Amino acid sequence: MASNNNTVQQGDEKELFLQVAEGDEKAFETLFNVFLPKLYPFIIKFTKSETAAQEIIQETFIRVWLSRDKLSEIENPGGWLFKVVSNECYSHLRKSILNNKFYNPITTEPEPVNTTHESFALKELNRLISEAVDQLPAQRKKIYRLSRDEGKSIPEIASLLNISPNTVKNALVASLKFIREHLVKYGVIFFLMLLTEKKEKIFTADSPKQPLNLLINETARK
């Protein structure tokens, strides 16, 4: 997707978020390309580090992608994204102050562009997500695979399985939620932060609990 989309207005942003909420990968690319030039220069100035800026960008967008089902609820997408990033920036500053103070004081030297950590994190995330998907009940797993692996749209899946589009949608929402819980359980918490968790609570009340989910939760709580 070309980055000449940076002139999108707020109404378009909202539309873009809605498309991403449906799992539209192209829309997500556009979103990324629209916001990258708005976020990156600031983050560089703030962190004084290219690596840190890359990490912040990546973690932000991973979080957006894995919380995409929630995006439709967001009124002002641009403002929300700035908030998420400012949150990241703030915690980065806190952490680096701590590092400088208590560990070896690091002088701000230019660092090479490094993608090792990123690729590792993505691989590990991919593995954990596959693991979570494998634990989904049969029907949900099928719907999820059709949507993600075969790129089928919600209406397509609905007619293929002879169920209502709403059922498909709910199954996808529940699957994403399960995936997020799985990631949190395995300590990948630095990818999913409070901003999405607050809303998560509203969802737990009405989403049906799966047996495996329950069991593991119980173990984790003990």
Added chain:
Amino acid sequence: MDKQQLTLLLEQYLAGKATEQERQALFNIVQSDPDEELFKQMISDLMQKESLGFPANAEPWQKMVQDIVQIDKGKTAPRKKASVFTLYRWVAAAAVVLLVGAGVYFYIDRTHDSSLAKTDTSSTFKIVSTSAGKQMELVLPDGSHVWLNGGSSIRYPASFSANERSVQLRGEAWFDVQHADKIPFVIRSGPLTTTVMGTAFDVRAYPDQQTMEVAVQRGKVKVQSGGTLLAVLEKGQLVKIKAYDHSISRDTIDISYIAAWKQGDLYYEDEMLGDIIADLQRVFNTPIEIKRASLKLVVTTASFNKNTDLRKALEVICRINDARLSENNGTFIIE
């Protein structure tokens, strides 16, 4: 917090024009528990004022976004038939035969009908968990011993595959691994992968702690993050990895301190107070609250033997850090 002063400091800092004094002033504000929401709002406002700028090299970014949308896809082609999961839950009594040692634990046996899966050899997994304050020793299918610390869990297959012995750890455990030619023993804990042949060592990777640690008592251990080699450790060496930026520091350790928790002793060296308190809560299973957030970040060294009671330990910690200890309804409060 003076909002105007802070905005000014922030702007100077962002422009790279802040003097050392201004930098310090800003850092002091950040450290001394500012009004976080206000601070973040200011950052967000400044960010929106920033003019557009494009990263010099667009290619890695396009790869990044492509990678992100791939993370929730399956690696292999989807299976024609979904596997069927059957759940068994065994309570303590049933598992005692298998697991030596004490502790309250749950044992989950997840089996799925392997006739439906392709060539999935790792069809059965066991998950063993300890609650806070409890420890447990268990023997893995290959005869390796694992001593699981409190508030931890380990997941391993009922039988290991022929080319790798792989387990997943959440929390802390000491391992004594049986040597097996050409079959590495691999521990995955969050982002860390620890690979060994036959040795004894400790892995600490609690998701709620800032620092992960691997310490070697005997033999040789390889620690990786994905494809990146972080360290190769030998007897008496340890590596600490900070969870948030994966920065590492190496050190040596008296091997009698490794997994001191197995004897009930507590040993903390240069750890953040927040992490120490999280650990003490697990060991003593008693709620402890740190009221002043900045205290959590103070680096502290302390050790206690197994007879120290929690109050004594906390009193020592408070004395070192110039903090005050009080108790309210069974909760210790540090401020």
